[in-house]
Amino acid sequence: MGALTDRVTEIGPAVGRLLRTRSTVHLAALLMGSVIALLVVSPLLWLFLRAGAVDLTRAAELVFAPRTFEIGGRSIALVVATTLASVAMGVPLAVLTARTDLPAKRFFTVVIALPLVVPSYIGAFAFVSAFGRHGELTSVVGLELPRIDGFLGAVLVITLYTYPYVFLTTRAALRSMDASLVEAARSLDASPVDAFRRVTFPQIRPAISAGALLVALYALSDFGTPAFMGVSVFTSAIYTEYEAFNVGYAALLSIQLLTLAGVILYIESKTGQAHGETERHHGTPIPLGRWRYPAMAVVGLLGAVTVLLPVGLFTLWVLRGTGGAVPSLAFQPQHAVNSVTFALLAALTASAMALPVAYLGARGTSRIARVLERGTYVGFAVPGIVIGLALVFLGSTTVPWLYRTVPLLVFAYVVRFLPQAVGTTRSAIVQFDNQVAEAARTLNAGPWRTFRQVILPGIAPGVVAGGTLVFLTTMKELPATLMLQPIGRDTLVTIVWAAHESLYYEYAALPALILIVVSGLSMAVLLSQEENGF
Amino acid sequence: MVDETTSPDRTIETAGQSTERTWTRRRVLGTAGAALATGISGCLGSGSDDPFESDSPQGAPIDGEGITWDDLGDLEGELIVYSGRTRDQIDPLFAKLEETYPDFSIASDYASNEAQLNSLTEEGDATPADVFYTQSSGALAALKEAGLARDLPTDVVDAVPESKRDPDGQWTGASGRVRAVQFNTETWTRDELPTDIFAYAEDERFAGELSTRPNSGTFRSFIVAMLELEGEARTREWVRALLEDQDVTLYSSGSQQAEAVANGDVSVGLGNQYYAARIIGNRPDAPLDVTFTQDDPGGLFNVSGTAILEDASKPNLAAEFVRHILAVEGQAFFVETNGEYPVVDGVDYDGPLPSLAELEPPTFDLNALGDLEPAIDLLREEGMTV
Numbered sequence: 001m002g003a004l005t006d007r008v009t010e011i012g013p014a015v016g017r018l019l020r021t022r023s024t025v026h027l028a029a030l031l032m033g034s035v036i037a038l039l040v041v042s043p044l045l046w047l048f049l050r051a052g053a054v055d056l057t058r059a060a061e062l063v064f065a066p067r068t069f070e071i072g073g074r075s076i077a078l079v080v081a082t083t084l085a086s087v088a089m090g091v092p093l094a095v096l097t098a099r100t101d102l103p104a105k106r107f108f109t110v111v112i113a114l115p116l117v118v119p120s121y122i123g124a125f126a127f128v129s130a131f132g133r134h135g136e137l138t139s140v141v142g143l144e145l146p147r148i149d150g151f152l153g154a155v156l157v158i159t160l161y162t163y164p165y166v167f168l169t170t171r172a173a174l175r176s177m178d179a180s181l182v183e184a185a186r187s188l189d190a191s192p193v194d195a196f197r198r199v200t201f202p203q204i205r206p207a208i209s210a211g212a213l214l215v216a217l218y219a220l221s222d223f224g225t226p227a228f229m230g231v232s233v234f235t236s237a238i239y240t241e242y243e244a245f246n247v248g249y250a251a252l253l254s255i256q257l258l259t260l261a262g263v264i265l266y267i268e269s270k271t272g273q274a275h276g277e278t279e280r281h282h283g284t285p286i287p288l289g290r291w292r293y294p295a296m297a298v299v300g301l302l303g304a305v306t307v308l309l310p311v312g313l314f315t316l317w318v319l320r321g322t323g324g325a326v327p328s329l330a331f332q333p334q335h336a337v338n339s340v341t342f343a344l345l346a347a348l349t350a351s352a353m354a355l356p357v358a359y360l361g362a363r364g365t366s367r368i369a370r371v372l373e374r375g376t377y378v379g380f381a382v383p384g385i386v387i388g389l390a391l392v393f394l395g396s397t398t399v400p401w402l403y404r405t406v407p408l409l410v411f412a413y414v415v416r417f418l419p420q421a422v423g424t425t426r427s428a429i430v431q432f433d434n435q436v437a438e439a440a441r442t443l444n445a446g447p448w449r450t451f452r453q454v455i456l457p458g459i460a461p462g463v464v465a466g467g468t469l470v471f472l473t474t475m476k477e478l479p480a481t482l483m484l485q486p487i488g489r490d491t492l493v494t495i496v497w498a499a500h501e502s503l504y505y506e507y508a509a510l511p512a513l514i515l516i517v518v519s520g521l522s523m524a525v526l527l528s529q530e531e532n533g534f
Numbered sequence: 535m536v537d538e539t540t541s542p543d544r545t546i547e548t549a550g551q552s553t554e555r556t557w558t559r560r561r562v563l564g565t566a567g568a569a570l571a572t573g574i575s576g577c578l579g580s581g582s583d584d585p586f587e588s589d590s591p592q593g594a595p596i597d598g599e600g601i602t603w604d605d606l607g608d609l610e611g612e613l614i615v616y617s618g619r620t621r622d623q624i625d626p627l628f629a630k631l632e633e634t635y636p637d638f639s640i641a642s643d644y645a646s647n648e649a650q651l652n653s654l655t656e657e658g659d660a661t662p663a664d665v666f667y668t669q670s671s672g673a674l675a676a677l678k679e680a681g682l683a684r685d686l687p688t689d690v691v692d693a694v695p696e697s698k699r700d701p702d703g704q705w706t707g708a709s710g711r712v713r714a715v716q717f718n719t720e721t722w723t724r725d726e727l728p729t730d731i732f733a734y735a736e737d738e739r740f741a742g743e744l745s746t747r748p749n750s751g752t753f754r755s756f757i758v759a760m761l762e763l764e765g766e767a768r769t770r771e772w773v774r775a776l777l778e779d780q781d782v783t784l785y786s787s788g789s790q791q792a793e794a795v796a797n798g799d800v801s802v803g804l805g806n807q808y809y810a811a812r813i814i815g816n817r818p819d820a821p822l823d824v825t826f827t828q829d830d831p832g833g834l835f836n837v838s839g840t841a842i843l844e845d846a847s848k849p850n851l852a853a854e855f856v857r858h859i860l861a862v863e864g865q866a867f868f869v870e871t872n873g874e875y876p877v878v879d880g881v882d883y884d885g886p887l888p889s890l891a892e893l894e895p896p897t898f899d900l901n902a903l904g905d906l907e908p909a910i911d912l913l914r915e916e917g918m919t920v
Contacts, residue, residue: 227786230784236920242652243646243648243749243751244754245904245906325622326621328622329621329622385649389652392652392653392657393656396656396657396660397658403660482644483649498621502620502621503812505789
């Protein structure tokens with residue numbers, strides 16, 4: 001009895017110390033997270049500023065027109081179909097690369113994630129050019145391939161270029177979850193499907209949900225692909241007003257779009273709840289046996305369709321040559337340097353800023369904290385032209401010395417893409433076993449040391465996956481880049497755009513190819529970092 | 535700081551005819567801007583580094599006959615140009631100017647007309663731009679409407695006929711082009727095609743054969759022109775007939791549309807001549823040609839052009855730059871490189887297209903193209919959108 005009392009009196013102060021320091025760190029993280037979330041959401045105030053100045057009669061006509069409901073309904077259908085299809089593709093592929101003995105795993109991981117580097121309007125363009133009666137692929141194969149267009153065409157193309165969101169977030173979760181549980185379930189005679197459903201799935205559900213959220217918001221805000229496929233969706237109406245110089249109405253419709261995004265965010269917050277905390281333990285990979293070849297074939301085919309198709313088309317054009325008609329469209333290495341620099345800065349900034357915000361979402365107890373964390377997602381749900389224009393106004397009038405400089409451009413990327421980093425980081429924090437950190441703190445490790453040596457390595461796969469997503473999407477971001485780039489500092493994607501716009505496609509080919517290759521290589525490097533666990 | 539307090543007054547002065555709606559919007563923007571601005575914006579844009587004292591001619595005035603670059607003042611310093619024109623259609627001219635004047639450089643920013651105009655509106659008096667260079671007159675008219683353009687010097691205004699510039703002299707056309715009808719030469723001969731835009735909506739031969747691109751700036755301008763010249767009822771009837779009777783195919787990309795015409799997916803495309811020209815340039819044997827309608831909005835004559843911004847930091851350099859565009863070398867560039875029409879009398883058109891005298895495009899105040907709202911509302915109501 002006496003010994004036990006002694007132990008308790010020893011532990012008492014340790015626990016007290018832990019609680020005190022933990023709450024200081026906790027508070028600091030919440031405060032930082034809140035400030036960052038507010039900063040990132042602030043450009044959206046511009047929407048209300050502009051929408052508030054419109055003519056009310058026309059605004060009401062616009063908002064309540066039967067057509068608004070028609071295209072709104074079509075947008076919802078597009079979001080639902082694309083999200084379901086992306087989950088159906090992304091999750092099995094994540095299991096395949098994270099949990100099985102698939103040969104050349106790293107290579108296939110890159111192949112599977114690579115479609116994310118292809119701007120979806122380029123993908124749409126490649127599909128339309130390749131298929132159909134006069135398609136380039138049709139003439140190669142000799143058979144008449146079906147045309148890809150309309151609603152199903154848009155669902156197909158957006159899915160093929162966004163499922164990597166689900167793939168990468170799920171894969172990161174699978175890699176940091178405790179596989180021994182699955183093994184335990186299997187040893188208790190649970191079938192593989194049963195083990196997945198009852199053990200693995202509940203643990204990776206927040207990550208699947210985080211990836212699906214990005215797909216849904218992307219599908220909601222995409223304009224290029226549906227337009228190319230001839231489908232009128234909500235963003236079409238926003239673009240129409242934007243192009244008719246009616247920015248106020250574009251803002252008003254964007255707010256309507258935001259309410260749809262709000263619904264999506266609410267649904268995700270209900271399905272993406274945390275489920276238990278476990279320690280990290282990589283189990284033995286599931287042997288594929290004779291299924292390894294079909295698996296490789298499927299992944300290879302996917303890569304061929306999504307990546308080789310545009311790459312092949314561009315290579316064809318590069319080989320045809322540019323003819324030198326427009327020297328100002330010619331590729332310069334500086335374009336690639338600019339692209340990579342901007343994307344790296346955006347990825348690093350977003351990863352760092354995502355940490356406290358994700359903490360806010362994962363560990364924040366108040367409703368306000370959760371709402372703030374969710375709030376950072378709206379930048380991703382609004383078309384890029386809207387965010388770009390908001391920052392043109394706010395940048396030029398409030399911080400003119402930063403306007404048209406790299407820092408403001410990077411901030412624009414962060415506003416647009418922070419949720420990608422927040423989502424993966426948050427699911428990593430949710431999964432992370434907090435007791436490990438507490439143990440470290442009990443052993444007198446300072447908060448910073450605990451973070452650096454215990455927490456960060458634990459959540460690294462999530463942070464890296466988030467940074468990768470931000471990097472890849474920044475590389476291909478167009479509207480904000482065009483509006484906010486330092487004047488004359490072209491990137492790969494602005495040259496692709498300029499060539500496309502002036503119909504000199506041959507000039508788009510080389511920078512587009514370089515975009516895909518550089519992004520692919522960067523992704524390989526980042527994923528190998530992940531292998532080392534930082 | 536001074537700018538902020540004076541800007542509402544200036545808006546009234548410079549946009550005297552602006553509508554109530556615009557004024558309200560400007561006032562709200564002004565108030566919001568003042569609330570958010572830190573005051574530094576007012577201290578910029580003093581115009582102190584403008585190489586010229588005034589916007590009057592630094593050499594010969596441009597309204598004389600056959601003025602060349604030699605007759606004009608030498609350009610120097612850096613000019614910031616927001617361009618809605620694509621690089622292929624303007625960069626060679628910029629490069630030639632920089633080559634002619636080693637002390638002169640152009641920092642050009644490229645985006646679509648609409649994006650540039652929207653950016654300029656948001657920037658207001660904090661804009662870094664000196665010159666707005668556009669693909670079509672609609673964006674220039676809207677810039678003027680927003681009170682962001684300044685009066686051009688009188689010799690510049692006098693150099694260009696009134697139908698090809700702002701009658702109030704706040705923007706000028708630089709080159710012109712007309713809308714065309716693209717057709718597949720395996721399906722049609724030129725003689726079979728009507729020269730009346732209304733016939734395309736009424737003639738049964740075109741059922742299932744037509745295509746257009748309703749999200750393009752020039753298509754919207756064309757609808758505005760039709761509203762202006764033919765009235766709302768007739769325009770609505772035309773749009774409806776195209777959709778319901780002719781089952782028109784809608785594209786969201788001009789090149790996609792021209793390719794479809796060349797491939798025979800549809801055999802007629804109401805669109806721009808240069809999309810067809812580019813396809814023929816790549817594939818000389820493509821069965822694609824263009825024809826024009828006469829004396830109706832189908833052959834709308836529109837201009838690319840420039841305006842000098844009210845808040846330009848180098849308005850005088852910008853004025854001399856505009857004179858260079860209207861001089862012989864500038865006008866010749868548009869004819870030779872872009873296949874466009876000159877806007878200055880005395881510079882002849884000798885390209886492959888029919889002359890403007892043959893086409894008789896209708897003339898009206900091109901400022902009408904700045905307000906697209908009636909056109910986009912009509913198109914939305916009838917369901918002609920992509």
